[in-house]
Every structure is written in C-alpha cells, then in structure tokens.
Amino acid sequence: MLGVEIMKTLTILLLGAPYSSQYPEFAIKIAKCALDRGYKVNMFLYGDGVHAGMKNQSPKAFYNIENGLKEIAQKGATILSCSRCSAARGYVEGEFDDKLQRYPSSKIIDEVRIFSLYGFVDFIRESDRIITFGGV
C-alpha cells in the first residue's frame, strides 16, 4: 500500500432555523472543529435550516450564523440548501443555472448553493459520518 491517508468526510444535516434554535450554531461549531482536524465537511440545509443562508443577518446578542457559514465555507466546507425548501420560503428566483450549478437567489449568500435534494443523496454516498441537528 502507498500509505496515503484518505481524508474522511463528515456531513451535517441542519434542520433548525437560526435565532429560534441553537442548532445552526452547533452545526457551525462542529463543522469548524472537523475542518481544523483535517476532515472534509459538507453541510446540507433543509426545512427551516435554509434560513441560515440568508444575507445581511444582524443579530444583536446572538452568534452571527451568516458569518459562521462564510467562515466554514472559506475553510473548505461545501454548503448546499434544499431547492424545494428554499422555493417554499421565497428564496428561489428562477430556473436552475447549469453553469453555476445552483438556483439563483439574491437573498442567499454565495457560499450557500441552492440545489436539489439529490445533493444530499450524494453527500450521504461520500460521507463516513452524518450528524443531524434540529428537527421537530
């Protein structure tokens, strides 16, 4: 064997909305630790979790989720947001853009890509571990 260590992959499924639950904060903190340890990290925003990707968040006393997502994306995390959940909440503003591989939205940060639920299927396929945060 070549002795090459293959990077393990962690996928975080985020179902909880920012500022009404602590789940987005937990998800970002776990993602940061995993990235610092050298793991590949994916995050999928589903249900009310899609609100985490909204632009111009300015909480007064809480941890800023928008900045947290930008930070983990900069460290290499791939962040997808469910297209149907996003459309239901008014974030999708047109047809899927094949070139950019995302649905257009002026309300969502560039670091979060609105994509079909099949994106989560691919995440599951490539992951060694999945951690879920939130849900009813």
Added chain:
Amino acid sequence: MSRNILILTKPPYGCEEPEKAMKMILRFMDDGDDVAIYLLGDGVELTKSSQKGDLGKLLEEIADKGGEIYSSDEDMQARGLYGDRILNCVKLRSNIFKEIVDDAMERADRVLSC
C-alpha cells in the same frame, strides 16, 4: 460490540425525546454496546442534581452501567449549573465539539441526535 453516541440537545421534561433516547441507550447497553452521551444546549439541564423527576436517575443508571456522560461546560455555566448543583456522573468538557468530532469520526459506529 459497537459504539453508539448520542448528542442530546433538547430539554428534559419539555419534550419526550430525552427520555426515549436514554431508554434506547439503555437497550444498546443491554446488548453489550459501548455508549456515550454528549449534552449540549438545553440538554445540559438533564444534569441538575435537584430535579425531582426521574430523568436524572436514568442518566445515573446509564453512567452506573459504564456509559460515558459528557456535558458542555460553557452551556452549563450559562445556565448556572456547577458544583453541587450537578450530578456526580457528569464529566464537564470545555471543548465538547472537538470531542464529538473525534468520537464521531474515529471511534463511534453510530451517531444519534435529538
């Protein structure tokens, strides 16, 4: 034998998940599995020593049988939980997220959360 870890974030008594999850953990232990519980957010309220409800006893039972119970020190402090206000079976952790990542990625066979 496998290792199952539970990330518990929901408040005890406010919803039924913590009780259900702990009873499931006990079943895993009956089958000889290794378990660890990580308490985060409102989940840390499960560690209160003064609680009259039965959920703290369930947590102690898990610890007595060899389960590991870890709780986020930061979330405990935020809620005024320290010293003799907390159950003895709880191990405080200052960077619980790092420990969850290490456990989930390198040791655990299964990660559950509620």
